[in-house]
Amino acid sequence: MDTTPRIAPLEAPFAPETAAELDRWMPPGAGLPPLALFRTLATDLPLAQAMHPLGSFLLSRRFALSLREREIVIDRVCARCGCGYEWGVHVAAFGDAAALDEAQIAATYATGGPAGVWSAREELLLRAVDELHDHGRISDALWGALAGQYDERQLLELLVLCGWYHLISFVANGARVTHEAWAVMLPLAVTSA
Numbered sequence: 001m002d003t004t005p006r007i008a009p010l011e012a013p014f015a016p017e018t019a020a021e022l023d024r025w026m027p028p029g030a031g032l033p034p035l036a037l038f039r040t041l042a043t044d045l046p047l048a049q050a051m052h053p054l055g056s057f058l059l060s061r062r063f064a065l066s067l068r069e070r071e072i073v074i075d076r077v078c079a080r081c082g083c084g085y086e087w088g089v090h091v092a093a094f095g096d097a098a099a100l101d102e103a104q105i106a107a108t109y110a111t112g113g114p115a116g117v118w119s120a121r122e123e124l125l126l127r128a129v130d131e132l133h134d135h136g137r138i139s140d141a142l143w144g145a146l147a148g149q150y151d152e153r154q155l156l157e158l159l160v161l162c163g164w165y166h167l168i169s170f171v172a173n174g175a176r177v178t179h180e181a182w183a184v185m186l187p188l189a190v191t192s193a
Helices: 016-025 036-058 067-080 084-094 102-107 120-135 140-147 152-175
Strands: none
Touching: 016 036, 036 084, 036 152, 067 084, 067 120, 067 152, 084 152, 120 140, 120 152, 140 152
């Protein structure tokens, strides 16, 4: 399979306006050069500038789901989309902070994983991701179960989070964004499915 980027990410040195936008996308104190995904988006600076506020909100402390719940959802969405780029970035960057162990990380991309890996509440999140991915909607039965565990704000933000990481997966996969050297590799069987 060809892995040559279809849209070449920008390379340093960056124009001042581009450098400022890339700085906005990178977490403070990350100590890394701008990610390939961000440098790809910055090839269309107005688009990158428009996307940043929502992406930033979804990773902020203002987001209604916990960091752990957020990362479970993001990892599952990216795995279901076969997006090794974004799955690997999130596992490497947030897996420890989200207290995801090896079995749980593997369960984000495996179907029919071992019982007891997730809490009942976390299982609902995975089911929501899967239903949205497979059918573009959530069944009434699952929505009722989710509503018993999550408030309306959390549910709305869950839907937006799933949609956002589908978008990011489509960009990364469609543009063939090059894997970050420090990121975790999603098993090939998942990305080639």
